[in-house]
Amino acid sequence: METKEKIVAGVAEASGEVVIKIKGLCKSFGDNQVLKGFNMELRKGENLVVMGKSGSGKSVMIKCLVGLMSPDSGYVEVLGKDINNLDQIALDELRSDIGFLFQGSALYDSMTVRENLEFPMRRHRKKFEGITDTLPLVREALENVGLAHTMDLMPSELSGGMKRRVALARAIILKPKLILYDEPTSGLDPITSKEIIELMRSIQKKYGTSALIITHDVDCARVISERMILLVDGTNYAEGTYAELVTSQDPNVNAFFKK
Amino acid sequence: MDIKFNMVNRTKQFFMEIGDLSYFAARFFKQAVKPPFEFKELLRQCYQVGNRSLLLVVTTGFIIGLVLTLQTRPTLIEFGAVSWMPNMVGISIVREIGPVITALICSGRIASGFGAELGSMKVTEQIDAMEVSGTNPFKYLVVTRILAATLMLPLLVIFGDLIALYGSSLVEYFKGNVSFRLYFNKVFEALSYGDLIPATIKSFFFGFVIGLTGCYKGYKTGRGTAGVGIAANTAVVMASLLLFVVDFIAVFVSDIFYEL
Ligand SMILES: Nc1ncnc2c1ncn2[C@@H]1O[C@H](COP(=O)(O)OP(=O)(O)O)[C@@H](O)[C@H]1O
Ligand SMILES: [Mg+2]
Numbered sequence: 001m002e003t004k005e006k007i008v009a010g011v012a013e014a015s016g017e018v019v020i021k022i023k024g025l026c027k028s029f030g031d032n033q034v035l036k037g038f039n040m041e042l043r044k045g046e047n048l049v050v051m052g053k054s055g056s057g058k059s060v061m062i063k064c065l066v067g068l069m070s071p072d073s074g075y076v077e078v079l080g081k082d083i084n085n086l087d088q089i090a091l092d093e094l095r096s097d098i099g100f101l102f103q104g105s106a107l108y109d110s111m112t113v114r115e116n117l118e119f120p121m122r123r124h125r126k127k128f129e130g131i132t133d134t135l136p137l138v139r140e141a142l143e144n145v146g147l148a149h150t151m152d153l154m155p156s157e158l159s160g161g162m163k164r165r166v167a168l169a170r171a172i173i174l175k176p177k178l179i180l181y182d183e184p185t186s187g188l189d190p191i192t193s194k195e196i197i198e199l200m201r202s203i204q205k206k207y208g209t210s211a212l213i214i215t216h217d218v219d220c221a222r223v224i225s226e227r228m229i230l231l232v233d234g235t236n237y238a239e240g241t242y243a244e245l246v247t248s249q250d251p252n253v254n255a256f257f258k259k
Numbered sequence: 260m261d262i263k264f265n266m267v268n269r270t271k272q273f274f275m276e277i278g279d280l281s282y283f284a285a286r287f288f289k290q291a292v293k294p295p296f297e298f299k300e301l302l303r304q305c306y307q308v309g310n311r312s313l314l315l316v317v318t319t320g321f322i323i324g325l326v327l328t329l330q331t332r333p334t335l336i337e338f339g340a341v342s343w344m345p346n347m348v349g350i351s352i353v354r355e356i357g358p359v360i361t362a363l364i365c366s367g368r369i370a371s372g373f374g375a376e377l378g379s380m381k382v383t384e385q386i387d388a389m390e391v392s393g394t395n396p397f398k399y400l401v402v403t404r405i406l407a408a409t410l411m412l413p414l415l416v417i418f419g420d421l422i423a424l425y426g427s428s429l430v431e432y433f434k435g436n437v438s439f440r441l442y443f444n445k446v447f448e449a450l451s452y453g454d455l456i457p458a459t460i461k462s463f464f465f466g467f468v469i470g471l472t473g474c475y476k477g478y479k480t481g482r483g484t485a486g487v488g489i490a491a492n493t494a495v496v497m498a499s500l501l502l503f504v505v506d507f508i509a510v511f512v513s514d515i516f517y518e519l
Contacts, residue, residue, distance in 0.1 A: 066391050092393040100391050106384040110376075123393035 017044040018077075019178055019210045020065060025074035026234075027060055034060050036234035037074070042178075042212055047204065049213045049221045051256060052231030058214040059103065061231070062182050065212075066098055067091050079177060092123065099171035099179040099209070103186055105163040107155040107170070114138055114151045117170050141169040144206070145199055161192035165199065172203055179203075181213040185220045197223050218257060230256060276497075283475045290395070291402050300399055304407035312368050312415055316361050320419035323360055324352065324426025332434065341435060348427045349446035354454050357420040359506055362465035365412060366498035370473035373404050374494030377477025378487040386478075401478060405470035412466025413459050457513040464505050472498040 020042040027035040034057035042048045052058045063069040067083055076083045081094050107116050117138045142148045145165040185193035222242050230238040238253050246257050335341040380386050389396040431437040476494035480486040
């Protein structure tokens, strides 16, 4: 109970190492102000869900975390590094500690499943010093998602749910400390969504990763979140556990949970 | 008033596009010389470019050779100059028709292919995924494709030239009783390095233009799947236009050299 109080109060420093710290993040495209001072902190081992309407800038925010987009202003720190002040080599090294699951799976469609999984290992060899045979690593990652038999298939031969699982395997193949999920259940049926969420939980248990999950799927948020942030109008509008937010009287918060 | 405004806007857009394209080309040259090099992917792309265009180049080359010979035959006979057929066909194919036709065919095939491939990779976030995997997507996708097009186009042109000459010699064989050997001997007699070298250099530039515009259009595809079709389409249009501009410049420059 005590820790919960702290979380609600936004006192992060007391409860362990901070993995992601975002302060006053602003980003606009032309006249379209998407993020207007977004703040967030993610602590080690935690599952944090950021929920927001479609088009509210969730993907923009998560892309600022890995340097795929650069913010107009604001401070972004990931795994202790100020992401906007890194040279390419340091940035790539940092990225090898981050797993990223893209919204539409983003498997390379000209490569087999195996080549897709080997791709991140091409440049991040440092992490695998002395490993010449990548096959066992690929197999392990695929076994984690229950798809070891698809190794030699092309992405076009997989169903949407299988693609998402392969993408998840690809995201964890470098044994990241932090995984970023951009709408892990979007475009999937409820049953497949549940499977994906289960996988996310089992991976977290197995590897002890921290996770930032971006979604507009309330069920996903309920199951997986330890803490939630609602992204409304470009800012972190509300913060708390699922139980706290679902009973909130604020109409803006309520809108998320109404069926 | 409205039309005038539209024209101004269009012109502005055109020059902005040229500026963007030049910037993209500069980025290519900067990245192309910086290690690590993606040799394996380059080879794969070379194979793809050749494989995609070979049949088309062969077919069009053959037909152009046939048609050109059939149509000029009566005129040459009228002037009593039909024995000059190999010279005329040889020079026009090697200097101009071969490179231009091959390049146009390839711009339809390669530039649109690059535009669509990179466009769909962009839209489905595959390019972003590459970037976070520590592979420079510009190097891996763009540099290899532009290089492949630049290297393969001269080969395709030479191949197309040969097939066109073969088509022409067939006509001469059946209609004029000229043996293949005689025909090709006369062709090679007529051709000098002054014809071959500029044409080959020109073909490299054609390949570069095709690869560049295809990749440029694909790489800057907007959000949404509609963008992919637009990228493929505008890539062909832009590549074909630029090909003629490059051709004009090439002919202009080589003309200066002839006079020296
Ligand atoms: N590369 C971009 N260029 C222009 N506008 C963009 C770009 N990326 C995102 N946007 C805009 O930012 C807003 C938020 O997009 P996004 O983060 O993808 O939403 P979501 O919360 O659904 O993930 C949208 O209005 C979108 O149009
Ligand atoms: Mg999104």
